[in-house]
Amino acid sequence: MSGKGMNLTLKIWRQKDAQSKGKMETYNVTDISEHMSFLEMMDVLNEQLIASGDEPVAFDHDCREGICGMCSLYINGEAHGPDRGITTCQLHMRMFNDGDTIYIEPWRAAAFPVIKDLVVDRTSFERIQQAGGYISVNTSGNTQDANALPISKHAADEAMDAATCIGCGACVATCKNSSAMLFVGAKVSQYALLPQGQVEAADRVKNMVAQMDLEGFGNCTNTGACEIECPKGISLENIARMNRELMKASIK
Amino acid sequence: MSGFFKSSIGRKVAMALSAFFLMFFLIIHLAVNLTSIFSEDLFNELSHFMGTNPAVQFAMQPVLLFGVVFHFVMGFVLELRNRKAIGVSYAKNNGAANSTWMSRNMIYSGLVILAFLVLHFIDFWIPEINVKYIQGDMSGMHDGEFRYFHELQHKFLSPARVGAYVIAFILLALHLLHGFTSAFQSMGSTAGRKKALQTFGKVYSIIIPLGFIIVAVYHHFNHH
Numbered sequence: 522m523s524g525k526g527m528n529l530t531l532k533i534w535r536q537k538d539a540q541s542k543g544k545m546e547t548y549n550v551t552d553i554s555e556h557m558s559f560l561e562m563m564d565v566l567n568e569q570l571i572a573s574g575d576e577p578v579a580f581d582h583d584c585r586e587g588i589c590g591m592c593s594l595y596i597n598g599e600a601h602g603p604d605r606g607i608t609t610c611q612l613h614m615r616m617f618n619d620g621d622t623i624y625i626e627p628w629r630a631a632a633f634p635v636i637k638d639l640v641v642d643r644t645s646f647e648r649i650q651q652a653g654g655y656i657s658v659n660t661s662g663n664t665q666d667a668n669a670l671p672i673s674k675h676a677a678d679e680a681m682d683a684a685t686c687i688g689c690g691a692c693v694a695t696c697k698n699s700s701a702m703l704f705v706g707a708k709v710s711q712y713a714l715l716p717q718g719q720v721e722a723a724d725r726v727k728n729m730v731a732q733m734d735l736e737g738f739g740n741c742t743n744t745g746a747c748e749i750e751c752p753k754g755i756s757l758e759n760i761a762r763m764n765r766e767l768m769k770a771s772i773k
Numbered sequence: 774m775s776g777f778f779k780s781s782i783g784r785k786v787a788m789a790l791s792a793f794f795l796m797f798f799l800i801i802h803l804a805v806n807l808t809s810i811f812s813e814d815l816f817n818e819l820s821h822f823m824g825t826n827p828a829v830q831f832a833m834q835p836v837l838l839f840g841v842v843f844h845f846v847m848g849f850v851l852e853l854r855n856r857k858a859i860g861v862s863y864a865k866n867n868g869a870a871n872s873t874w875m876s877r878n879m880i881y882s883g884l885v886i887l888a889f890l891v892l893h894f895i896d897f898w899i900p901e902i903n904v905k906y907i908q909g910d911m912s913g914m915h916d917g918e919f920r921y922f923h924e925l926q927h928k929f930l931s932p933a934r935v936g937a938y939v940i941a942f943i944l945l946a947l948h949l950l951h952g953f954t955s956a957f958q959s960m961g962s963t964a965g966r967k968k969a970l971q972t973f974g975k976v977y978s979i980i981i982p983l984g985f986i987i988v989a990v991y992h993h994f995n996h997h
């Protein structure tokens with residue numbers, strides 16, 4: 522493969538820690554195979570940096586198969602790069618051409634502060650989840666079998682679709698308002714559609730929206746960018762449902 | 774309920790409600806304006822009715838004023854909050870990859886409309902208030918004739934004013950091309966995602982501003 526790979530210029534956000542002021546730095550990588558994933562390309566860069574005694578670029582990753590939501594990166598102006606329906610670990614280098622310059626930046630949102638380089642703090646999502654993204658089940662030993670509850674196929678499908686959200690934060694990163702409404706809409710919807718979620722429905726949506734606002738996420742203006750960049754294809758209809766749920770909960 | 778309108782979603786709902794009201798008002802306003810092309814008398818009579826009827830003047834007009842002011846003040850509030858929510862901006866951002874220009878620039882199309890509204894108030898509303906409530910002349914007459922139609926034609930003599938109207942209404946069309954379906958989504962309705970309503974929204978967003986433009990241009994070229 523030598524000689525056939527791509528030579529790329531990388532412009533990467535470097536920031537020592539949360540307190541420091543970061544800046545864009547330029548790096549070159551050579552002989553990158555089109556079969557590599559984007560994160561493998563980042564590994565190549567880091568090996569190179571370590572070999573020359575420099576600090577490797579910090580970035581988040583875990584499963585590297587599109588299910589954990591850890592990997593992030595704003596690549597050439599888009600969350601998870603130019604491809605659709607994928608996370609960065611699933612992005613292939615064949616989406617780029619020899620000689621390209623690639624911008625690599627962390628998720629940007631006041632509620633996602635940078636920890637180091639390309640790693641951001643997404644615990645604001647966890648605090649929103651803790652505010653109501655669950656159902657309380659009495660595990661006394663005689664818990665009812667969930668399958669005994671009749672649920673329409675349609676509701677089950679929609680709830681499942683909402684539940685595929687992996688909490689990656691691409692929706693926030695993409696949004697011109699740094700709004701978390703696609704994420705919160707998915708988390709509210711996944712329970713709102715099921716009988717198990719009804720009992721705590723009103724408190725759930727109120728508390729989760731309150732926490733979302735408290736964390737400093739912006740207001741949705743329905744640009745629809747989140748839905749397009751979401752690796753799991755979470756639909757804007759979940760935001761509409763969350764809005765309805767909040768209206769319902771507030772009238773009660 | 775008061776907590777609701779302080780939440781991010783409540784603000785959106787309030788924004789959408791004011792927008793629906795404005796979109797409804799535009800239809801009425803355009804209908805009256807269009808009569809000026811077909812019938813000078815009808816236009817004069819409608820204008821006189823709108824300008825002197827107590828229900829219109831003291832019930833509908835304050836509601837309208839409130840609706841307009843609320844909409845743009847809330848627009849600014851949301852814009853400022855959203856700017857704060859972003860924090861640091863990207864070195865490279867490809868907004869066109871996933872959203873329309875209209876959706877990303879509501880504040881700018883809105884600002885042009887606002888500038889137009891200021892001009893519009895100076896042109897028509899302030900003189901009306903002056904004649905009717907300060908000089909106390911509720912007759913609607915000037916030299917023995919209804920004054921409305923002549924005032925309208927007089928205003929549209931100036932090419933600069935007609936140009937400003939045309940630009941403002943093009944921006945209104947762009948504002949509505951995103952805003953119309955967006956308002957449904959804000960209200961928690963998925964109707965805005967259906968093809969039929971999207972088509973209706975496009976037609977509305979183009980026809981209404983175009984109607985205002987036609988009235989202005991018509992009177993520019995046909996005065997007597």
Ligand code: HEM
Nearest residue numbers: 742789792795845848879880883884887952953955956959
């Ligand atoms: C007759 C005049 C106007 C009409 C018919 C109108 C209509 C609309 C509609 C339908 C929306 C979408 C609402 C939603 O998504 O819930 C909207 C949003 C917006 N409007 Fe207007 N508008 C008008 C004037 C203005 C003015 C003067 C401003 C001044 C800055 C403005 C600023 C905005 C902003 C910033 C938004 C986006 C806010 C958001 O989506 O949360 N608009 N407008």
Ligand code: SF4
Nearest residue numbers: 686687689690692751
């Ligand atoms: S809604 Fe989509 S983009 Fe947002 S956190 Fe969930 S999976 Fe990621």
Ligand code: FES
Nearest residue numbers: 583585590592610
């Ligand atoms: S590393 Fe798990 S989704 Fe990319």
